[in-house]
Amino acid sequence: MTSVKPPASVPPSAIAAVLGALLLLGGLDTKVLGQSRGASHDSLAQVQSAQFGDARRAHLWRVGAWGGVNALGGLALVWASSRSAQSTRWHFGAMSAGWGLVNAGIAAGGLLASGPPPAEAGPLLAAERQxxxxxxxxxxxxxxxxxxxxxxxxxxxxxxxxxxxxxGFGTSLILQGAGLLVLDGIAFWASRGRLSSLLDAGVQLSVHPAPTGLALTLQF
Structure with missing residues (x-):
């Protein structure tokens, strides 16, 4: 918490001008002056922590489901195809099954290893960035x-x-890359939105009366 109190000689009009400049340059929210905006910083961080945890688990479940479908479908193609007479289909199935098993394993490991997300603003911001x-x-x-x-x-x-x-291998690689691009893209854009919200909530501004006039408080 950083508190900057202007000297008594500074008129309120000067403080108003500073507030206006901050609004233009930093996008600070001063809808309610003299009190903290909206929910407290800690409660907001807890809500965003729950959103981050749910989104991370949902992404891992989607990747795991995609991997499972490819593993089962690929193994079925390998079993139903002749490697010599139907080489393209057999190799497509083999590559798809291999990628599917790897993706399903990564997703399962992530779900088992992931603990609860941080509930404090600083660690949560670092986790979301990562x-x-x-x-x-x-x-x-x-x-x-x-x-x-x-x-x-x-x-x-x-x-x-x-x-x-x-x-067979080439077609399978195109499919795997395109499928994971969609899944990772969904999670990426959602993460950008949450990251923007965390950064916006990282700075709070309030103005309240002080013995010498008005006090401007910036909370990081």
């Missing part, structure tokens, strides 16, 4: 997966000996 940055990295990787798959699929039309393998 989640946001991980999702951003994943988005880049997802695009790279699809690009590698597209390259493999395109190369299969230029005299590759194992055409079925390249086409």
């Amino acid at each position: 989640f946001h940055d991980v999702l951003l990295l994943n988005l880049g990787l997802n695009v790279a997966y699809s690009a590698v798959g597209a390259t493999m699929l395109g190369a299969s039309y230029y005299g590759i000996d194992t055409v079925g393998r390249w086409r």
Whole structure:
């Protein structure tokens, strides 16, 4: 809590001008002057903590479901296909099953290892930033997966000996990259919104009477 009290010689009109400048430059909320805005800082952090925890679990469940569907579907294709006569389908199923098992394992590990999110504003902001940055990295990787798959699929039309393998693996990589891009994108944009709310709530402004005039209080 930082309190800045102007000297008695500073007229209230000067303080009003400072408040106006802060509103323009920092977007500070002073709808209710002389008291804290809305809910207390701690209760707001608790609400945002619950939102973050729910969103993180929901994302892991979606990734796990996507991985489970790919694992089961891929194994079914492998079982129902001939590796030599139906090479493209067999390799597509094998790659999809492998990716599905990895994604399902990552999601299950995340759900088991994740504890309750921080309930304090500072640690919660750090946790949300980390989640946001991980999702951003994943988005880049997802695009790279699809690009590698597209390259493999395109190369299969230029005299590759194992055409079925390249086409099956390439098509599966495109699908995996696109699917994870959608899931991570949903979680990423939601995280950006929560992160913006946390940053907006990180600075609070109040003005209240003081022995020398008015006191301007900034809470970080």
